[in-house]
Amino acid sequence: MADTLNNIIKRELKxxxxxxxxxxxxxxxVLASLCVGLPLLAGYLLGHLEYGIVSCLGGLVILYxxxxxxxxxxxxxxxxxxxxxxxxxxxxxxxxxPILSSIMMAVFAFFVNWVTNIFKLGPPGNFFFIMIAAxxxxxxxxxxxxxxxxxxxxxxxxxxxxLALLYSLYMTAKYKxxxxxxxxxxxxxxxxAESVTIGAFTGLSLFVPHLLDFHNPYWVPISSLAIxxxxxxxxxxxxxxxxxxxxxxxxxxTWVLLRFDMQPxxxxxxxxxxxxxxxxxxxxxxxxxCIFITxxxxxxxxxxxxxxxxxxxxxxxxxxxxxxxxLIGGVGGWLLHHQQLKAKAxxxxxxxxxxxxxxx
Numbered sequence: 133m134a135d136t137l138n139n140i141i142k143r144e145l146k147x148x149x150x151x152x153x154x155x156x157x158x159x160x161x162v163l164a165s166l167c168v169g170l171p172l173l174a175g176y177l178l179g180h181l182e183y184g185i186v187s188c189l190g191g192l193v194i195l196y197x198x199x200x201x202x203x204x205x206x207x208x209x210x211x212x213x214x215x216x217x218x219x220x221x222x223x224x225x226x227x228x229x230p231i232l233s234s235i236m237m238a239v240f241a242f243f244v245n246w247v248t249n250i251f252k253l254g255p256p257g258n259f260f261f262i263m264i265a266a267x268x269x270x271x272x273x274x275x276x277x278x279x280x281x282x283x284x285x286x287x288x289x290x291x292x293x294x295l296a297l298l299y300s301l302y303m304t305a306k307y308k309x310x311x312x313x314x315x316x317x318x319x320x321x322x323x324x325a326e327s328v329t330i331g332a333f334t335g336l337s338l339f340v341p342h343l344l345d346f347h348n349p350y351w352v353p354i355s356s357l358a359i360x361x362x363x364x365x366x367x368x369x370x371x372x373x374x375x376x377x378x379x380x381x382x383x384x385x386t387w388v389l390l391r392f393d394m395q396p397x398x399x400x401x402x403x404x405x406x407x408x409x410x411x412x413x414x415x416x417x418x419x420x421x422c423i424f425i426t427x428x429x430x431x432x433x434x435x436x437x438x439x440x441x442x443x444x445x446x447x448x449x450x451x452x453x454x455x456x457x458x459l460i461g462g463v464g465g466w467l468l469h470h471q472q473l474k475a476k477a478x479x480x481x482x483x484x485x486x487x488x489x490x491x492x
Contacts, residue, residue: 161411167191167292169404190288223268230342238335266350333464355457378422386427390443
């Protein structure tokens, strides 16, 4: 038993200090930072930084550009773009009531996970659709502002799609040997069982912070969902540990950056640089990437209050949000990847299908 525990500790320490190899081209981080940073800078230069923040969220759709052939890239970007606009719009529409918003998020997360698996959408999968919906659902409800905000997000999406089109033409012409095939899909019964779990825990992770009167409750479902992205039970616990470790260090980095009395322009430039660093690291070391994900998400989500709210209070609040979200996500991830539970869910789904067919 002691030898097994020692081996596990040695393995985890080795993984913690190991950078994975990747064939990802440097083009992707550059493209991602441009799609996120340029709309933000445009909003700043036009005197409407709040518009730039919404548009740069739409720019995140570039992360769904797959390393496949041109036809598949085009259809994936179209699907993802429509999904981004729908996600943000739904979040805004249901933001008037926290209970209805939580229920909507549970149902929405179920369908998003199901659809992204059915259409074999690769990483980051369901994550950013749910993240954008959660962020929108926690904004103050303003019926008249919904078309404007949805339109601004759509502008960011269109800008990212334009860059994706140019980049795809370049890639298919010069790097044909680096293009990959479409990823394999999962069994439908497994997809439905996963979707139910993800939907339930996403709704719960939004309802709990509303119940506890957290200031920015969307931090909890985002953290929870990030943990549940693990591909196995071991991977879930690794992500939980790495995320918490990276977040703690990242909060320290954020605190240091905020001590420099940053101005709106410097925050915009920082977001552009941080996005580049994250995309360079995310496929190589999750904990290291989390160090930079933390200040990026805080700058994006709290840019309006960065210059007025005490930085110590902001950092402590974000730590609480992320800790609660990671705890909920850890439980959800355990249910997702528990082999016996997965087998039972698969068996029950098969029985239900047989019963439905007999009734027909």
